[in-house]
Amino acid sequence: MQFPAGFIQHINNCKGFDEVAFTQAHQLPTPVSIRYNPQKPVEKMAGSPVPWCAEALYLPERPLFVFDPLFHAGAYYVQEASSMFTGYLFRQFTDDKKPLHILDVCAAPGGKSTLIAGLMSPQSLLVSNEVIKSRVTILKENIVKWGNPNVVVSNNDPRDFSGMNGFFDVIIVDAPCSGSGLFRKEPEAKKEWSIENVNHCSLRQQRILEDIIPALKPGGLLLYATCSYAYEEDEKIVEILLQNDFEPLPKISVPAEFGGIVFSKSGYRFYPDKITGEGFFIAALRKKNGGDEQTNQIKKQFIPINADEKNIVANYLHQPENYFFFKYKEVIYCIPEIVKSSISALGGLHLIKSGTALGSIKNNELIPDHELAMSSIISKTIPRLGLNATDAITYLRKNTLQINSNLKGWCLITHKNIPLGWAKIIPGRLNNYFPTEWRIRK
Ligand code: SAM
DSSP: OOOOTTHHHHHTTSTTOOHHHHHHHTTSOOOEEEEEOTTSOOOOOSOEEETTEEEEEEESSOOOGGGOHHHHTTSEEEOOTGGGHHHHHHHHHSOTTSOOEEEESSOTTOHHHHHHHTTSOTTOEEEEEOSSHHHHHHHHHHHHHHTOTTEEEEOOOGGGGTTSTTOEEEEEEEOOOOOGGGTTTOTTHHHHOOHHHHHHHHHHHHHHHHHHGGGEEEEEEEEEEESOOOGGGTHHHHHHHHHTTEEEOOOOOOOGGGOOOEEETTEEEEOTTTSSSOOEEEEEEEEOSSSOOOOOOOOOOOEEOOHHHHHHHHTTBSSGGGEEEEEETTEEEEEEGGGHHHHHTTTTSOEEEOSEEEEEEETTEEEEOHHHHHOTTBOTTSOEEEOOHHHHHHHHTTOOOOOOOOOOEEEEEEETTEEEEEEEEETTEEEEOSOGGGSOOO
């Protein structure tokens, strides 16, 4: 592989860099890895474990994920293995029993958010934020498919969080970067690389952090990550943080089977010649105590639903008593009671998804929403129609399905017991309610 001019000289002094081994690793194919959704248990594919992520596997080759119904059902997420180390660090430095407010500030397309959603306690709230509007669509889609009711999606600039002094216990900044860690996986990234771009990214990373730091609680955890090898985007940023509001956290002991993760200035460097994965950097820092008292947040108002509506929607949920129901533009939503006050504190944000959309009521009947089909909160007693892989793909293409079934009315279409979406069965016909914008087009 031909690297951009000046690239090797630029990273030559980085801790752990070995030019010969690094160059050789770039001749090898990119490993393919997936991470399973703990809420949607399925039989795992053949593969070998990713040592730092219990739910993840390396696959021997890249399947055509688009033709696997379970991919569309959110049973797993295709994610580069090194970046899954974010979950390992999160586990090391947080208590998995505690209620936490977590912010993933640069979240699209949702890799870290779905990872953390699977690790946080059921009393925790994750705000999955993306500033670029066109990227929020894919973020929302991935969060909906993951089906965790405690995740909200927002579309805000990092500076919009500055009014939320001390609200978050954990902030993840997976910063936009110059992308050298992805040269093997996405060779196009090489065209974008230049020393000017590295410096530009470094300044942008500093700006994002300055904007977001007030929202982190004193004593709170910051996970700062890039997929760049550049000192200016990695250790230099950590040095700036340590000179100001942050203190280092102890180096964690990394088991031998993880490979050669290189520890450098509170950060962990991943090189493709030392671990099975792509280039990655992540640092874990603690915000110093003092200052930044939590301020009153702008409260979000919810319009509650009436008793009749509640009776109708409650039938669709497992343990409906655990949820608060509200209405927005005729659609009924629910949020877990346990995070209601936390979600109400997000009134100052531009929320794209808060709560699970259950559907709208017409003629005393719920027209169920796709979000409900994808969610882990759905009742186990709803009629289900299981499809084999061929019929499931026909359903996901939104084509007509010829089905012999005694079922009538709304039912969940499933594949290997995992819901894919809704259908309404009327005599002689199945109406396919899979969302048009998500259908398989290939
Ligand atoms: N965390 C994501 C994941 O695991 O799937 C990947 C995030 S990607 C490395 C960085 C994200 O930052 C992109 O979605 C990008 O749109 C967003 N971004 C770009 N400029 C930004 C800015 N000025 N402030 C905050 N986020 C920005």
